[in-house]
Each structure stands twice: as structure tokens, then as C-alpha cells.
Amino acid sequence: MSNALSQAKIAFVGAGSMAEAIARGLIQKEVANPQHVYMMNRSNQDRLAYLRSEYGLQASSDPATKDTFIREADVVVLCMKPKDVESAFAELRPLLNEGQLLISVIAGLSIEKAEKLLQSNMPIVRTMPNTSSTIGLGATGMSFSSKVNDTFKQLAIQMFEAVGIVTIVDEDKLEVLTGVSGSGPAYVYYFMEAMIKAGIEGGLNEEDAKQLTLQTVLGAAHMVKITKEDPAELRRKVTSPNGATQASIEALDRYQFSEAVAQAVFHSAARAKEMGEQIASSSPVGKSV
Numbered sequence: 001m002s003n004a005l006s007q008a009k010i011a012f013v014g015a016g017s018m019a020e021a022i023a024r025g026l027i028q029k030e031v032a033n034p035q036h037v038y039m040m041n042r043s044n045q046d047r048l049a050y051l052r053s054e055y056g057l058q059a060s061s062d063p064a065t066k067d068t069f070i071r072e073a074d075v076v077v078l079c080m081k082p083k084d085v086e087s088a089f090a091e092l093r094p095l096l097n098e099g100q101l102l103i104s105v106i107a108g109l110s111i112e113k114a115e116k117l118l119q120s121n122m123p124i125v126r127t128m129p130n131t132s133s134t135i136g137l138g139a140t141g142m143s144f145s146s147k148v149n150d151t152f153k154q155l156a157i158q159m160f161e162a163v164g165i166v167t168i169v170d171e172d173k174l175e176v177l178t179g180v181s182g183s184g185p186a187y188v189y190y191f192m193e194a195m196i197k198a199g200i201e202g203g204l205n206e207e208d209a210k211q212l213t214l215q216t217v218l219g220a221a222h223m224v225k226i227t228k229e230d231p232a233e234l235r236r237k238v239t240s241p242n243g244a245t246q247a248s249i250e251a252l253d254r255y256q257f258s259e260a261v262a263q264a265v266f267h268s269a270a271r272a273k274e275m276g277e278q279i280a281s282s283s284p285v286g287k288s289v
């Protein structure tokens, strides 16, 4: 366990899927002290009650309490949707200080724009995690502003390594990384949905179709990880010449499977960039989070 992390007060602004995924990983792995994990939103009380009872963390939507959470935090993690960034940042701006570390998980929001919105030189880590962080199997891309010192870099890396793997990239690679690993779990789920549906259409019962699909995806991912063989090589080993798999791969090629996946990655990347660009560079002054 990292001493720095276990002692750090971590405030999540936004209490949705991504904030929960990261907080849950940190708390369950005992990397963070739940009493030092603060979670906040604007209005959804049921959500905060659930987070409190499930993880033992502190959660509030009360403006005064939220102000205290932010001022006390060593690390502030920005977990609101891109559309809520301008108003949230206006509220955060007077509460933050340059001794704190700011971590953003917001798709498309550049470090430069975050600095402009906050009118601050505070250290900023821009990340792109994914929801598999919930079970410690996340894949997080990360870039640092020039103000992030080595101690804060290590803190951010430790935080996200507690919930999966971390890949440090130049900031201009974070959009395509969003297309691969940020949105990526959705492609795999979509693929699984299609496989289950086809199995049922072919006559399997629903339970069998689900179990077989799940074990197939799990087994294939583990094969890549454990054998360290290239996916293309592993695919060749399944594909007997002129056999059943060859017929299925040819069908996937006819329906342009590879192109469809590439387009999914590039459209995610483009949309992430667009969402970032749609956030205005300045925002009105606000009072409380």
C-alpha cells in the first residue's frame, strides 16, 4: 500500500459510473481510506446514500460540505460529463489551490482548456480510464501537464494502477486511446450481445448462449495475455483450413468486420475531440460546487 495514497484525501466531483468505478477499486484494494474519499454531485440523494452505505465513503450534495471537501482534498478528481464542465469548473475555481493535484477523467477536455477554465497553474493529470476499473481490470491512458512534479505523477499512477493498468501517452494520443480502451468495453459487450442473440436464433437456450459467450470471450482474452501470442496467430490456430472458422471469418470479412471496428475507434476519438472542443474556454464565476 502506498503511504501517500492511503493518507491522501481524494474528492470526486461527480458521483456517477466512472467515479464509482475508481473509488470502489481504491477502497476495495485498501489503497485509499474510505473516510478520506469524498464523493459529490448536485442533486441525486439516492445515489449518494447508496455510495455511502456500499463503500463507507463520505458523500454530499450540500454546497457548504462540498466546499469543505474540495478545500480539504489533496487530490480532486473531475468526474462530470463534458456538458457539465463549464458550470462545475466555475464553481470549483475559487476553491482549488496550486498545492492540490487535479485529475480529469473527462473525455476530450484538453489540459490547456482545463487550465484556462480554472485560470490556474495547478498540476493537472488528464486521464482516460474505463469502467473495468470497477473490478481492478481497468485500462487507463494518462498525460501530465508541465506542472505535475514526480511525486504527483507517482501518486496518479498508483491511483490508477490500483484499478488496472496505466499507459502514459502524449496528450494528442488520448482521443484515439479513448476509441480503443475508453469506449472499448462497449464494443466487446456489443459483440457479446450479438453472439448471444445468434446462438439463441440458432436454437441454444438463453442461459447456455450467455455462458458459452462469456467463457469464450474470457478464455480468448486470457489466451492472449497468458500465451503472449499475437491475436492474429491465435486466430490462425482456431482456423482449420477450409473448416468452420474459415467460413465464419470469411463472412466477417464480407461484412467488413475489421473496417467496422476501425470506424468505431475513429468515431469515438472524433466525438471525444468534438466534445472537448464544444466546452467553452471561459466560464462564469460561481460560488459553490
Ligand SMILES: NC(=O)C1=CN([C@@H]2O[C@H](COP(=O)(O)OP(=O)(O)OC[C@H]3O[C@@H](n4cnc5c(N)ncnc54)[C@H](OP(=O)(O)O)[C@@H]3O)[C@@H](O)[C@H]2O)C=CC1
Pocket (backbone or CB within 6 Å): 013, 014, 015, 016, 017, 018, 019, 040, 041, 042, 043, 044, 079, 080, 081, 082, 084, 087, 088, 105, 106, 107, 128, 129, 130, 131, 182, 289
Ligand atoms: N462511463 C465511462 O465508461 C467513461 C467515462 N469517462 C468520463 O467520465 C465522466 C463521467 O462519466 P460517467 O461517470 O459515465 O457519467 P455519469 O452521468 O454516470 O456521472 C456524472 C456525475 O456528475 C454529477 N455532476 C454533474 N455536474 C456536477 C457538478 N457541477 N458538480 C458535482 N457533480 C456533478 C452527476 O450528478 P448530478 O446530476 O446529481 O449532479 C453525476 O453523478 C465523463 O466526462 C466521461 O467522459 C471516461 C472514461 C470512461
Ligand SMILES: O=C(O)[C@@H]1CCC=N1
Pocket (backbone or CB within 6 Å): 107, 178, 182, 183
Ligand atoms: O462515451 C463516452 O463519452 C465516455 C468516454 C469513453 C467511455 N465513455
